[in-house]
Amino acid sequence: MSQEYDITLKISRYDPDTGRSWIQDYHLKAGRILRFVDLFRQINDEQDPTLAWSSSCEHAQCGTCGMKINGKPLLACELLVKNAVELFETHTFRVEPLTIAPVIRDLVVDLEKAYDRIHLVKPYLIAPAPPHPDGDEYRISPRVLKTYEEATRCINCFCCSTACVTTQRNYLGPNAMLANIVRIMDPRETAEKERLDVLHGENGTPRCRTARACSFVCPKEIDIAHFIALAKEGAFRRSL
Amino acid sequence: MRSIKLASELKIDSVLKPEVLVIGAGGAGLRCAAEICERRPGTSIIAVTKVHSPQKSHTSTAQGGMAAVDPKDPIDRIVYHMFDTWKGSDCSADQNIIKAVCESAWEQIVWLERHGMHFSRTEEGRIAKRPFGGHMLNFGQVKAFRSCYEADRTGKGIMDTVWGESLKHGVVFLNQSVATELLFRNGRCVGAVVLMEQNGKFVAILAKATVMATGGKTRMYQVSTNCRQNTGDGLCLILQAGLPVMDLEAVQFHPTGIVGPGILASEALRGEGGILRNKDEEPFMERYAPTAKDLAPRDVVSRCIMTEIREGRGCVHPDHKLPHVWLDLRHLPEYIHKTRILEVCGFFRKFVGVEPRHELCPVTPTAHYQMGGAPTNEFGEVQKDARQIVPGLYACGEFAAATLHGHNRLGTNSLLELITMGKVVGERVTAYIEHAENPGDIPKDAGSRIFSRFSGYLEANGQEHYAKIRDALRVLMMDKVGVFRNEKGLTEAIEELKMLKDRARRLELSSRSLVMNQDLIQFWELDHLLDISMVIAQSALARKESRGAHYREDYPERSPEFHYHTLAYMTDCGNITLDKRDIDMSIFEAKGEHYEKFGIIERKY
Ligand SMILES: Cc1cc2nc3c(=O)[nH]c(=O)nc-3n(C[C@H](O)[C@H](O)[C@H](O)COP(=O)(O)OP(=O)(O)OC[C@H]3O[C@@H](n4cnc5c(N)ncnc54)[C@H](O)[C@@H]3O)c2cc1C
Numbered sequence: 014m015s016q017e018y019d020i021t022l023k024i025s026r027y028d029p030d031t032g033r034s035w036i037q038d039y040h041l042k043a044g045r046i047l048r049f050v051d052l053f054r055q056i057n058d059e060q061d062p063t064l065a066w067s068s069s070c071e072h073a074q075c076g077t078c079g080m081k082i083n084g085k086p087l088l089a090c091e092l093l094v095k096n097a098v099e100l101f102e103t104h105t106f107r108v109e110p111l112t113i114a115p116v117i118r119d120l121v122v123d124l125e126k127a128y129d130r131i132h133l134v135k136p137y138l139i140a141p142a143p144p145h146p147d148g149d150e151y152r153i154s155p156r157v158l159k160t161y162e163e164a165t166r167c168i169n170c171f172c173c174s175t176a177c178v179t180t181q182r183n184y185l186g187p188n189a190m191l192a193n194i195v196r197i198m199d200p201r202e203t204a205e206k207e208r209l210d211v212l213h214g215e216n217g218t219p220r221c222r223t224a225r226a227c228s229f230v231c232p233k234e235i236d237i238a239h240f241i242a243l244a245k246e247g248a249f250r251r252s253l
Numbered sequence: 254m255r256s257i258k259l260a261s262e263l264k265i266d267s268v269l270k271p272e273v274l275v276i277g278a279g280g281a282g283l284r285c286a287a288e289i290c291e292r293r294p295g296t297s298i299i300a301v302t303k304v305h306s307p308q309k310s311h312t313s314t315a316q317g318g319m320a321a322v323d324p325k326d327p328i329d330r331i332v333y334h335m336f337d338t339w340k341g342s343d344c345s346a347d348q349n350i351i352k353a354v355c356e357s358a359w360e361q362i363v364w365l366e367r368h369g370m371h372f373s374r375t376e377e378g379r380i381a382k383r384p385f386g387g388h389m390l391n392f393g394q395v396k397a398f399r400s401c402y403e404a405d406r407t408g409k410g411i412m413d414t415v416w417g418e419s420l421k422h423g424v425v426f427l428n429q430s431v432a433t434e435l436l437f438r439n440g441r442c443v444g445a446v447v448l449m450e451q452n453g454k455f456v457a458i459l460a461k462a463t464v465m466a467t468g469g470k471t472r473m474y475q476v477s478t479n480c481r482q483n484t485g486d487g488l489c490l491i492l493q494a495g496l497p498v499m500d501l502e503a504v505q506f507h508p509t510g511i512v513g514p515g516i517l518a519s520e521a522l523r524g525e526g527g528i529l530r531n532k533d534e535e536p537f538m539e540r541y542a543p544t545a546k547d548l549a550p551r552d553v554v555s556r557c558i559m560t561e562i563r564e565g566r567g568c569v570h571p572d573h574k575l576p577h578v579w580l581d582l583r584h585l586p587e588y589i590h591k592t593r594i595l596e597v598c599g600f601f602r603k604f605v606g607v608e609p610r611h612e613l614c615p616v617t618p619t620a621h622y623q624m625g626g627a628p629t630n631e632f633g634e635v636q637k638d639a640r641q642i643v644p645g646l647y648a649c650g651e652f653a654a655a656t657l658h659g660h661n662r663l664g665t666n667s668l669l670e671l672i673t674m675g676k677v678v679g680e681r682v683t684a685y686i687e688h689a690e691n692p693g694d695i696p697k698d699a700g701s702r703i704f705s706r707f708s709g710y711l712e713a714n715g716q717e718h719y720a721k722i723r724d725a726l727r728v729l730m731m732d733k734v735g736v737f738r739n740e741k742g743l744t745e746a747i748e749e750l751k752m753l754k755d756r757a758r759r760l761e762l763s764s765r766s767l768v769m770n771q772d773l774i775q776f777w778e779l780d781h782l783l784d785i786s787m788v789i790a791q792s793a794l795a796r797k798e799s800r801g802a803h804y805r806e807d808y809p810e811r812s813p814e815f816h817y818h819t820l821a822y823m824t825d826c827g828n829i830t831l832d833k834r835d836i837d838m839s840i841f842e843a844k845g846e847h848y849e850k851f852g853i854i855e856r857k858y
């Protein structure tokens with residue numbers, strides 16, 4: 014029947030009211046297929062209601078519960094206890110907030126600050142091409158769409174940015190790069206020059222060291238490094 | 254930082270004065286904001302959201318698609334879409350809304366596409382369309398290809414597009430902030446009090462027009478597809494202001510939630526040939542619906558699953574300890590698994606550790622959607638009774654009941670409602686703020702209602718346990734106010750809800766900080782869940798018939814006597830006043846072509 018594990022979570026805590034930071038250990042019995050978000054809820058319910066953490070959809074579609082577990086940035090809603098035990102070969106897990114933005118409390122980071130990077134690349138059509146003469150939608154062949162469709166799946170969980178070796182200050186970060194690249198490859202966008210300037214500007218491609226950590230951690234399995242490589246080569250095919 | 258000692262320290266910290274306040278930055282709220290910006294560039298708009306970024310709103314999780322009849326389609330017609338919606342609603346949608354939404358559907362799809370949404374495409378490069386439950390040609394004859402989609406992430410496509418447009422036009426976002434009280438002056442809504450969780454400050458936002466679009470509310474059910482934030486806050490703000498809510502008894506249960514977390518396993522799985530089986534692996538839908546079988550409408554399939562479970566032919570999940578049946582996908586060809594249902598099957602792998610190619614998948618009905626909400630007219634103006642509106646207050650999206658869905662919603666009609674009604678409200682608000690007076694200074698009693706609530710939480714010191722009350726509520730609602738309802742169960746539920754409400758007054762807070770205090774916010778949300786559950790139960794008790802998703806075992810048929818919308822007022826929990834609103838039958842009454850299809854018709858599939 015259902016198996017239980019004895020789990021220890023070593024969670025980074027931060028109290029904004031006193032400015033104190035510490036690591037707190039929680040011991041719990043956890044079912045095989047509980048998700049890490051369920052473990053946090055269990056801690057809130059049974060041990061410590063003050064532990065703060067974020068989530069929303071809890072099935073890997075919104076990218077709110079990104080955090081570092083044993084050093085790996087991932088979505089806590091996607092990690093089942095049994096998989097974590099197999100993956101990290103331990104029953105003790107170090108749980109830390111993403112390092113991409115300041116911590117508000119415990120595991121909750123100020124994602125709004127992280128989003129500033131996305132805003133810089135303007136995640137919309139800056140200057141849409143004139144509409145199709147028929148008056149309805151643009152025509153985009155499935156083959157053209159396919160060249161960048163993968164990149165549209167990004168949910169801005171910032172796991173890649175956290176993993177990226179150079180991200181912290183000056184680099185836009187893998188996901189902001191991706192958001193820009195999508196619109197460069199999107200045949201409906203005409204503001205190509207503005208976009209390329211940002212892409213290759215001082216916070217763009219020159220900062221990437223091709224370590225590929227981004228592709229390695231992406232929960233959506235997007236090959237971000239592939240798109241950044243395309244960008245470096247200037248190898249975008251565009252046609253409506 | 255903001256840790257407070259005494260409840261009397263609660264105060265309004267600052268005042269903001271945009272022209273428009275949008276409460277809820279999901280698909281509906283931001284489609285509305287984008288419309289205002291396009292029509293009247295430079296309008297100052299503040300949009301408030303409970304999540305970290307608008308992009309994290311629940312709209313982003315919608316998978317299937319958005320219904321719209323393409324005028325270039327040689328066989329589909331708008332009147333068929335209108336008919337399907339009317340029939341699906343079990344004759345309780347409003348026909349003026351059906352007409353407005355279905356007629357503007359394609360135009361709104363094109364709007365999204367021109368603003369950059371990444372729709373899936375046909376070989377010719379046009380927007381691709383697929384069939385979806387309940388959408389048919391020729392008044393219910395054969396399935397229609399009417400659902401426009403972006404792979405299995407249509408909601409995300411919409412969300413990214415309207416969020417992008419709002420950013421482009423300079424809408425200001427207050428993220429991780431909760432609207433806690435609506436503000437009024439002489440009956441006109443002039444804004445709201447908002448708590449910004451990241452710094453613990455209360456801000457009064459005074460605006461000429463306030464748009465509410467806070468989405469759904471089904472977190473009071475044990476198994477639910479809804480996100481953690483869907484706790485009915487918006488509806489409670491409406492109730493606390495003495496305004497009515499409509500048709501709350503109509504809660505849609507999706508038949509196939511993944512047992513445990515309740516995650517939606519799309520209808521597409523059955524569309525591709527998936528079969529429901531009971532504990533003995535019998536394909537039981539053949540017994541209940543010999544023709545439609547596994548593809549019968551959502552409410553019908555949910556009831557069949559619950560019947561199997563009740564009669565002892567369900568299973569119990571060893572980990573989650575919840576009853577369920579099986580969804581069998583093992584016989585589907587490898588290419589279907591690989592291409593068409595990869596992502597959804599991934600949910601079974603990821604969240605319950607099951608491999609759908611070789612193993613049976615555990616599913617159970619899951620609370621999914623609220624058909625009811627804040628009553629509005631066809632312009633999204635919130636109503637204070639069956640006839641009059643509240644000046645300055647608007648609503649759209651799942652939060653609003655205009656109503657397109659009546660007592661049962663068709664798949665893909667909700668996303669459509671967000672963008673069509675979002676636009677209508679944007680248009681209306683633009684016209685209103687052009688001549689409306691400024692909201693003036695902050696009303697004297699601003700904050701008094703929320704501060705007295707918060708004082709209650711801060712001062713309470715009982716022995717009750719938050720999680721126990723929350724869990725008891727969820728089980729109660731699932732058992733007695735769920736897929737099946739009857740007088741005895743509903744009456745018991747109302748009594749138990751009163752007791753739970755009482756217990757919730759004896760909780761003790763773990764911390765008195767106002768900054769990102771999850772405990773405090775959860776107490777506040779629990780109050781909302783209890784209040785809304787009370788309205789659902791009372792409205793369900795009063796509707797002594799079965800209609801759409803509202804099913805009474807003691808009154809299994811639809812009855813002409815209940816051909817109206819339920820309006821419910823409740824300023825303090827349990828003290829409910831019920832009223833009625835007419836169902837709009839304007840298509841039928843206009844006596845145009847095919848009007849007879851829009852009378853009181855049978856709902857048979
Ligand atoms: C898993 C799933 C799949 C679905 N698939 C489909 C589909 O294929 N087709 C279809 O038509 N429909 C589908 N639906 C339904 C549809 O997605 C929703 O009805 C719709 O997205 C709701 O949009 P909204 O803009 O009204 O609300 P939401 O997107 O939920 O946005 C609500 C906003 O209000 C904010 N908010 C809430 N409370 C407060 C508060 N107190 N203060 C401030 N802000 C607040 C939230 O943070 C959020 O920003 C699906 C639903 C689910 C759950």
Ligand code: SF4
Binds near residue numbers: 076237
């Ligand atoms: S690219 Fe992947 S890891 Fe990076 S933000 Fe997007 S979804 Fe997350």
